[in-house]
Amino acid sequence: MTAAPSGAATQPAFVHETLPYRGDEEFLAGVVGFVRDGLARDETVVIVEPTPRLAQLREALRGDAGDLQFLDMTDVGANPGRIIAAWSAALDRTTRAGRVLRGVGEPAHPARSATELVECELHEHLLNTAFDGGPAWRLLCPYDVEGLAPSVTARALTTHPFRAGPDGRPLPTGKHTARTPAELLCEALPPPSAEGVLRGEFGAGDVPAVRRTVAQYARSCGLSDDRAAGLELAASELATNSVRHGGGAGTLAMWTEPGAAVVEFSDAGRLIDPLVGRRPPATEEYGGRGVYLVHQLCDLVQVRCTTQGTTVRISTWL
Known part of the structure; x- marks a missing residue:
């Protein structure tokens, strides 16, 4: 250059x-x-x-x-x-x-x-x-x-x-x-700073339950109806991505940070494109369209990928 x-x-x-x-x-x-x-x-x-x-x-x-x-x-x-x-x-x-x-x-x-x-x-x-x-x-x-x-x-x-x-x-x-893209995305996210993290696992038939669980948690955090609905939809997209591209299953964690409701999804999938979700995808790749929508719905989206799999942490300000 x-x-x-x-x-x-x-x-x-x-x-x-x-x-x-x-x-x-x-x-x-x-x-x-x-x-x-x-x-x-x-x-x-x-x-x-x-x-x-x-x-x-x-x-x-x-x-x-x-x-x-x-x-x-x-x-x-x-x-x-x-x-x-x-x-x-x-x-x-x-x-x-x-x-x-x-x-x-x-x-x-x-x-x-x-x-x-x-x-x-x-x-x-x-x-x-x-x-x-x-x-x-x-x-x-x-x-x-x-x-x-x-x-x-x-x-x-x-x-x-x-x-x-x-x-x-x-x-x-x-x-x-x-x-390299692998270097950019492999740095681990910091662990939750709060106590009382809610954790669970889900499989192919559990996406509706995940969506309901996140919706209930969002309302319990005091989010407005619109913002709770956005977090719920984002969670549904990420759970679906885990099922489709992450080995058919994943884990869910929910907690609050100062000023934020946080939801995290992890699965065994490998992220190929480091720009996934950062521009409107032309084709269906790993969570391409879903992650793009998640970026529009949430106040902060953190994506990391290691040899163990992919983690997406989403935050909505309280």
């Missing part, structure tokens, strides 16, 4: 770059310059930022003309597992129109919990898997070095092949680590 993002004629690949910043002034200087450069090249620019940053950029770019779109990260990317689907859709629309896409996205912002930030890091790795080798475009990911833990901003250099240079050109980070 080379770094010559000067439009459709010379940009050879997906350029994924990070922008560390301190305070509003550095944020606006880096992002506004990046956006205006894209508009000057007649590129389509899509900005996906948390609500406060989005308001700042709307004001700063109020007088700028061109194909400029704003999306709220706290909506589009509330669950980090939904973000690749949003970029895939934007890239598809832009490419079909014969244009070049330039994006700004800040998935790892200070309002995220520690658990969410782990999934943001996985998301940043998977962006490279999703878009390397496809149409040429640039994605700038700002990182708030004052609002985020130093470990988070340091690891951003490992997930991004490039960093924003002082003249607007991307420079190699020199720290990017290209990890």
Whole structure:
């Protein structure tokens, strides 16, 4: 991959770059310059930022003309597992129109919990898997070095092949680590921090019972009817996936974390595609359509796969 993002004629690949910043002034200087450069090249620019940053950029770019779109990260990317689907859709629309896409996205912002930030890091790795080798475009990911833990901003250099240079050109980070899909998904999830975890097993004929059990648990946690119904449907999809693709059976665990109702499914299946559920699947693969729906229904989805099988942990905020 080379770094010559000067439009459709010379940009050879997906350029994924990070922008560390301190305070509003550095944020606006880096992002506004990046956006205006894209508009000057007649590129389509899509900005996906948390609500406060989005308001700042709307004001700063109020007088700028061109194909400029704003999306709220706290909506589009509330669950980090939904973000690749949003970029895939934007890239598809832009490419079909014969244009070049330039994006700004800040998935790892200070309002995220520690658990969410782990999934943001996985998301940043998977962006490279999703878009390397496809149409040429640039994605700038700002990182708030004052609002985020130093470990988070340091690891951003490992997930991004490039960093924003002082003249607007991307420079190699020199720290990017290209990890295989197996490496990305094999890290074990932390055990439940709460006591009183409810556990059970299920087989081919138990999916309706699993659905009823999760629905009852969701209501006992105080979820609204709509959110309880979403968690129930997600559980039904995952139990069905375990039966169809995980050896005909699986295990279920349910517990509460501070501010969240958590449900976890494990089975003996092996995940082939690390992007499963992160973009609308074209074919039926391991839980492809079901896991995509689960990502839309839940506030956080964590997928891990080892030689022992696959685990999917879903959380809905209380």
